Amino acid sequence: MVATGKQDALLAQMRKGTLQYCVLALLVDDERYGFELVRSLAETDGMVTSEGTIYPLLSRLRRDGLVETTWRESSSGPPRRYYRLTKSGRAALQAFKAEWGPFRDTVDHFVERKT
Amino acid sequence: MSTTPDKLVERYLKHLEVELDDLPRDRRREIVDEIAGHIAEARAALEHETEADVRNILEGLGDPAEIAEDARERFEVAPPVPAQPYKPGWIEIAALILLLIGGVVLPLFGWVIGVVLLWVSNAWNVRDKVIGTIFVPGGLALPLGLLFFAGSGEGGICEPVISPAGSGGTATCPDGGSSTNYFGLVAAITLLLIPFVTAAYLAYRLRHQPTAATA
Numbered sequence: 001m002v003a004t005g006k007q008d009a010l011l012a013q014m015r016k017g018t019l020q021y022c023v024l025a026l027l028v029d030d031e032r033y034g035f036e037l038v039r040s041l042a043e044t045d046g047m048v049t050s051e052g053t054i055y056p057l058l059s060r061l062r063r064d065g066l067v068e069t070t071w072r073e074s075s076s077g078p079p080r081r082y083y084r085l086t087k088s089g090r091a092a093l094q095a096f097k098a099e100w101g102p103f104r105d106t107v108d109h110f111v112e113r114k115t
Numbered sequence: 116m117s118t119t120p121d122k123l124v125e126r127y128l129k130h131l132e133v134e135l136d137d138l139p140r141d142r143r144r145e146i147v148d149e150i151a152g153h154i155a156e157a158r159a160a161l162e163h164e165t166e167a168d169v170r171n172i173l174e175g176l177g178d179p180a181e182i183a184e185d186a187r188e189r190f191e192v193a194p195p196v197p198a199q200p201y202k203p204g205w206i207e208i209a210a211l212i213l214l215l216i217g218g219v220v221l222p223l224f225g226w227v228i229g230v231v232l233l234w235v236s237n238a239w240n241v242r243d244k245v246i247g248t249i250f251v252p253g254g255l256a257l258p259l260g261l262l263f264f265a266g267s268g269e270g271g272i273c274e275p276v277i278s279p280a281g282s283g284g285t286a287t288c289p290d291g292g293s294s295t296n297y298f299g300l301v302a303a304i305t306l307l308l309i310p311f312v313t314a315a316y317l318a319y320r321l322r323h324q325p326t327a328a329t330a
Contacts, residue, residue: 038153050175050177051153052150052153053181053185055153055182057185059142059149059189059190060189080152
């Protein structure tokens with residue numbers, strides 16, 4: 001039996017590693033602002049434990065050129081920074097999807113197998 | 116202590132800023148600004164804001180330390196090296212001894228060396244150093260000197276003596292004026308104790324170092 005601490009750490013790492021692709025995927029059709037992104041992610045249980053960690057991620061994605069941002073006036077308060085996928089962001093998401101599908105299926109094949 | 120929602124937010128952001136200290140400045144600004152924006156959005160979405168609402172928003176964002184840890188990982192910034200507690204050595208031991216009895220062994224000079232060592236040391240903060248210096252100049256040399264002079268001078272220090280009449284042990288002074296002498300004795304004893312208290316305090320601070328010690 002695997003120690004639960006180790007298992008938790010692994011799950012946290014997996015979440016952390018895949019979170020950026022979830023963010024990129026949320027931006028496929030529309031540009032969105034930070035609070036909106038966090039809300040969408042928080043709707044799905046277990047994806048984000050600390051909402052604040054989205055912001056370092058967004059900053060990193062921007063530095064890596066996977067997203068770009070524009071400030072837009074908001075009707076309800078101060079201007080918002082909107083995030084939009086760049087070409088390389090789209091390419092990174094496609095590349096991830098191409099790997100992720102088969103990977104997920106393979107893992108499922110073993111762990112979901114009825115014994 | 117009363118806390119308003121604004122104060123809670125302010126404290127949270129300040130805490131976050133501190134935690135993000137080892138990130139490049141522009142990144143730190145960006146993250147703090149975005150999180151401040153997030154809080155503002157979340158608060159604006161509330162119909163009737165309560166302190167509990169604001170606390171929930173901040174809790175949802177997560178512990179600033181956790182966000183900072185995540186940010187360091189994202190930006191591949193090495194985690195901060197925990198400050199090595201300063202290890203007291205011979206400077207501190209010598210300082211304590213010289214502050215206490217330096218002035219006795221080597222009049223004035225010994226104590227001065229103790230003060231220099233006290234201020235050179237990294238183990239104490241400025242407050243500790245000031246305390247060590249002003250309580251008491253000269254260390255034990257001062258009260259001992261006073262006792263010595265008082266004892267040899269006129270109307271010297273009173274020795275408790277058994278009165279010849281056998282009425283019990285009372286302190287009497289040959290020249291009378293016992294109250295002033297008592298006062299002098301108490302002052303001298305107090306003065307004698309203070310350097311020990313100070314030394315004990317400084318020794319205690321060596322073991323329980325203030326965080327500002329390295330500053």
